[in-house]
Amino acid sequence: MVIHLNVSGNGKFAGHSTNIESYSVQEDSTPVSPADSSGGTGTVSITVTEDAASDGSILLLNDDIVLEDSVKGTTSGSVNNVVSNNGAVSMSGDSRLGILNATRYIPAHSGTIETAVLHVLDVAGIASGIFI
Numbered sequence: 001m002v003i004h005l006n007v008s009g010n011g012k013f014a015g016h017s018t019n020i021e022s023y024s025v026q027e028d029s030t031p032v033s034p035a036d037s038s039g040g041t042g043t044v045s046i047t048v049t050e051d052a053a054s055d056g057s058i059l060l061l062n063d064d065i066v067l068e069d070s071v072k073g074t075t076s077g078s079v080n081n082v083v084s085n086n087g088a089v090s091m092s093g094d095s096r097l098g099i100l101n102a103t104r105y106i107p108a109h110s111g112t113i114e115t116a117v118l119h120v121l122d123v124a125g126i127a128s129g130i131f132i
Helices: 098-102 112-124
Strands: 005-007 020-026 045-047 064-069 072-087 088-095
Touching: 005 020, 045 064, 045 072, 072 098, 088 098
Parallel strands: none
Antiparallel strands: 005 064, 020 045, 045 088, 064 072, 072 088
16 A cells, blocks of 8 residues: 655655655535535545654645545545644645535536536536546
């Protein structure tokens, strides 16, 4: 099993993209009933070795991350919490699917289900990293 963490932004952590001590991904879903506001979009938590520079790891806050596990798949999101403790940095964030929790008007679509899903994702600002 190979695990990679790619970070887009200003933050950094010691080592390379495979220097991950542990991680967890929790999936969630939104109910199909419009009257039910429970549910969510999922979170990712990752622990890595802290960067030696005093300000390197704290800059991970708000960075975009892509966690790739060769067995379990890929999760994308953004970091919204960073905690440093004894040389380890724990960060957590929300799945990028949270972008879909918005009220938008999308006109009727004519075409395949694939093109309809791609159009909805594009309206939400998700245009890359999609595998159907």
